[in-house]
Amino acid sequence: MSLPSWQKKLDGNRKVGSMARAALWLATEVGEGNIFTKADLRSAFSDVAQIDRRIRQLRDYGWRIDFSRDDPSLKQDEQRFVSRGADVWIPGQAKTPRHKNSLTAAQRQKVFQADGYLCRSCGIASGEEYGDDDVTQAVLNVARRKVVLADGSEEHQLVTECKRCGSGSGDREVNLEALLELVEDLSPMERRILAGWIAADRRSPEPIDRLWGLYRTLPEEARKAVAGALDDADAADGMDD
Known part of the structure; x- marks a missing residue:
């Protein structure tokens, strides 16, 4: 069964929303598994101010559209149409999801x-x-x-x-x-530490965390002095052994 044209804004007397048109554009022009760019999208829907948002909304209806944060192989301006979801252009299929x-x-x-x-x-x-x-x-x-x-x-x-x-x-x-x-x-000790943070609903920095934070603020020469002091302390510990 052929799909309606994504370019039509009216289906008889019924207005076809921009999200439905975007879904049809993906299904008929881009195709599952293929990449499209923001420029492609805005060129096709130059009359829709928030077409990027309409594409994102499709994810609420089972459409999988990956962004660069989802797929590291994609460039910043690229998106991949992975799979099709609900036929949102059909009346009744684009009801607001329960979680919305x-x-x-x-x-x-x-x-x-x-x-x-x-x-x-x-x-x-x-x-x-x-x-x-x-x-x-x-x-x-x-x-x-x-x-x-x-x-x-x-x-x-x-x-x-x-x-x-x-x-x-x-x-x-x-x-x-x-x-x-x-x-x-996690090791048993790490699990106990994590359980304590969860019980308190906060993490109190350990002394070594505070030292690391202070060390990170030091100029280069001061950092070298701290590193040297650690080496000297390790050497002294070795002599004691």
Whole structure:
């Protein structure tokens, strides 16, 4: 069955949205597995101001479109149309995904409370000023994060994120299965340390971390002096043995 033309803005009396047209363009002009650029996209949809956003929205409907952060072989301005999802040009197929539904005030408050009223990406609290900006104050939002569970299934979970961290982040994905495998690879001592950080919901720098931070600020000659002191201490320890 042939697909409708991506160039048509009307299907009878029904308006065809730009996301549906973008999907048809990918399916008929680009083809699965092939690369397209932002210039290609904007040339085809010169009449659509936010066509990049419409392409990203297709990912919510099962369309897989890889960016350079997903596929290191792609250049910064390239994207790869990997596979097709829902036929969003068909009425009823482009309903808002469940994980995109609006949250109630009570739901948002519950997420904020669970996350300690802190951005889980940078740790800033609502109303605090950013260290590099004495004017802008942090505003907290609730983001939907795709999580790949240990059994391989996917779900969207809610997390607190400040407006700055959420800006331009796209659809972040967390692979819980891979993370749990890394936890299993830790030594017993490392697991105890990590468990302590998790229980406190913060990491207190160890003395060696603070020393490293101070060392990194030193001029070259001072760094050499520290390195020499370590060599001398190692030599003295060897003599004691």
